[in-house]
Amino acid sequence: MKKMEDRKTEVQTDWRRIERIFLVGYMGAGKTTVGRMLDEKTDWNFIDMDDFLEKKYGMTIRNIFEEKGEKTFRQMERRCLKELLLKTHVVVATGGGVPCFDDNMRLIGQCAFCFYLKSSPEELARRLELSGVEKRPTLQNRSGRELVDFVEKTLSARSPFYEQADAIVEGSVEELFQKIAVIARLYTA
Numbered sequence: 356m357k358k359m360e361d362r363k364t365e366v367q368t369d370w371r372r373i374e375r376i377f378l379v380g381y382m383g384a385g386k387t388t389v390g391r392m393l394d395e396k397t398d399w400n401f402i403d404m405d406d407f408l409e410k411k412y413g414m415t416i417r418n419i420f421e422e423k424g425e426k427t428f429r430q431m432e433r434r435c436l437k438e439l440l441l442k443t444h445v446v447v448a449t450g451g452g453v454p455c456f457d458d459n460m461r462l463i464g465q466c467a468f469c470f471y472l473k474s475s476p477e478e479l480a481r482r483l484e485l486s487g488v489e490k491r492p493t494l495q496n497r498s499g500r501e502l503v504d505f506v507e508k509t510l511s512a513r514s515p516f517y518e519q520a521d522a523i524v525e526g527s528v529e530e531l532f533q534k535i536a537v538i539a540r541l542y543t544a
Contacts, residue, residue, distance in 0.1 A: 373468045373539060374443045379454045379517055380472035381510050382491055383482035385528045386448035389472065392532045393446045402442070404449045408435045416450075420492040429456050440466040452493075454516040464519060470535055471520035476507040 376393070378386040387403050394401030409415055412431055419428045432450060436459055439447050447467070454460040463469050474482075480503040483494065497505050517523075524534040 375440070375467040376446045376535075376539065377463050377467040377469045378446065378448045378472055378535075379460075379463070379469060379520055380451065381474065381479050381506065381513065381517075382451040382494070383479045383486065384451075384472040384474050385482075385531055386472055388528050389531045389535065390446045390448040392528070393535070396532075396536075397446075399444045399446050400442075401446045401448070402439060404432070404435060404439065404447055404453065407439065408432060408450075411435060417492050433457055433459065436462065451513070454519070455513050460516050460519045464521070468539065469520040469522075470538070471517040471523045472531055473517070473523050473525045476503055476510055479510070480506045 376399075378390055380386055390401040390403065393399060405416055408431060412419065414422070416428065419431065429452070432453055433456070436449070436453060439445070440462060449463075454463065460469075483491070483506070484498060484502065493509075494502065494505070522535075522538045524531050524538070526534065
């Protein structure tokens with residue numbers, strides 16, 4: 356049994372009963388940050404799927420999009436997903452589009468406990484502007500109202516996929532972490 360603490364609560368979670376956790380959600384939802392927090396507080400390994408893909412293929416996502424196109428990128432992403440679903444004791448932060456293509460969300464649901472990290476379009480746009488939209492090929496250097504409108508439109512299309520997750524959590528990064536720890540504990544009880 357692994358103990359996780361923050362300033363307000365103590366959560367006891369038996370991480371051995373769940374073999375893998377996947378974090379899905381839109382760009383800027385906090386998947387990587389929460390995944391790193393879970394990595395630090397448990398004996399599980401965190402894998403950022405975008406980083407995994409870039410290392411596996413030796414190219415940045417931006418370069419893959421520019422040189423090979425989105426269709427090839429999505430095929431590469433799916434191969435990475437299948438590989439990651441074979442690993443155990445991992446927390447995986449997917450790319451924002453992973454759940455929305457092929458039957459990826461069905462595969463995730465069959466092999467992992469999946470959390471949707473949900474945020475409003477305005478909050479997502481704010482976080483994306485702070486982190487730098489230039490590194491995200493699908494945002495094409497949008498900003499301000501144009502970015503919020505784009506996030507609203509694409510989030511509306513992606514939400515039905517994200518909402519297939521086992522649990523939907525909202526809040527600050529710390530709140531997301533705490534909620535995931537509690538839900539995982541309940542799920543494994």
